[in-house]
Amino acid sequence: MNAQRRYGLLAAVGVFLVVTLFPVYWAIVASFTPETRLFAAPSLLPTEIVRDHYYALFAERDFWTPIRNSLVVAGTTTLFCVTVGALCAYALARLRFRWKVPILGLILAVTMFPQISLVPPLYLLLRAFHLINTYPGLIFPYVTFAMPLTVWLLVGFFRQLPHELEEAAMVDGAGRLRMLWEIILPLAMPGVATTAILTFVYCWNEFLFAFTFTLGPERYTAPVAIALFRGQYQVSWGQVLAAAVIATAPVTLLILLFQQRIVQGLTAGAVKG
């Protein structure tokens, strides 16, 4: 490759990095900027750093509650879906039985359901059971998208394990369930962990269900609280962006820590099939 082309590629990568990271950088800087200076003569480097917005968020607004709600809902959903989903995925990935392909097709189709199509029936259902504005009233709808997603991702991970594993264990006379428990599961642990992280992130970021099935700040999840700050409560931009940083940073760090596996897991289905 000649020098000119190499510089061209580097320039393209540079442009990508700037365009991708600038909005994030700008939001973080703004969350540390005094409100009065937020829209006055923006300069690319921060001139004055204050922690007022973060302080106000917890002292005046009780941003802990939405964070806690998000943790409870996303955590429970993830735990439930990964446990039940792992059994299902193991069978779909490694056992022989009829109807395997149609079931996989169904699960893939359900991952593509538009959420809004489920809103009217789920709302009526939750209302009938007095579950609006409760934790189960959020976890239950979340399972609609989390379960198919979990199963789909886990099938991908389970498939990557070599088939000789089971043959060897079979010779030793191990039953299928023991095989799953003692051989497959430990080996598939990285994949299971990655799936759990992804499921958690999807639940953590979800907006439409949380917005529809909660009624007040005591049950809002973090995205709902942040989205409503501006509209209903006229909260200042500085605080809104501080809240955005708090809700985003942990999840992003988690994703970045496991980036290699996450990218692999998400792209595996698309490439090799």
Added chain:
Amino acid sequence: MERQEARLAWLLVLPALTIIVVIALFPLLWALWESFHVHDLRMPWRGQPWIGLANYVEALTEARFWEAAGHTVLFTVASVTLELTLGLALALVLHRSYRGRGVVRAAALVPWAMPTVVAALVWRFLFESPLGVVNALATELGLMEQPFVWFIHATAAWVPLVLADVWKTTPFVALLLLAGLQNIDTTLYEAARIDGASPWRQFLHVTLPLLRPALLVALIFRTLDAVRVFDLVYVLTGGGPGTATEPLALYTFHVLFQRLRFGYGAALSVMIFLLTFAFALVYIRVLGKDLVRTSA
């Protein structure tokens, strides 16, 4: 042995499968049932009388429905076209250049990992008028004479909307396509080169056909996401000014929770479902019959 294995398989599959059927398929059928009825939460005494296809007829003869449908298609076509073109370009660049790939991958995951609500707020903040950073930069660079109020113009309000979506999802499309590129056997390029194929012809005759499955997956996922867009629009423009950027999902939400007309809202939601389904079918027909088979 075989039968035993099959029995165990069903035992393991059933819990998850039952849950999926009960909580996803059953509500979908319920929505369908609702859509053939009048169901007004403000007037419970009216009950839920059957009205056949009247809700659908009402939608198809309503201007706001058609506008929302138009906005949905516009948003889908604009954002998906940009995302796939830019994503492919970026994937090709990354495939060529080894330097910086790790950094780029990390950077690409940041917008993707972010809640859509947060991305929408960040872009609202960038375009905020009159003194948001976009306006400030554009006036500084002499692109505009004075700050522009993006969110009160029916056309201009689309710019931050589409840009935010492109910003959030293009990097991930690129990662998906990059994985596809890395799977292509390099000897094919050598063979093409020996045959005297120009880089452009190599791209057309080797890269594109072999990248088709990855392209198809990216296209389907991006399109389905765009057709049901809700969070981004709700937070970034609220569907405004007026209803100038209101997509179908937002209008449906309005019908359900502002007008409390559940029968009509269900009909709209069924139509969004059908639209998504139609898109998926067309893609699979046109681009790859092998998708489900290879991924199953």
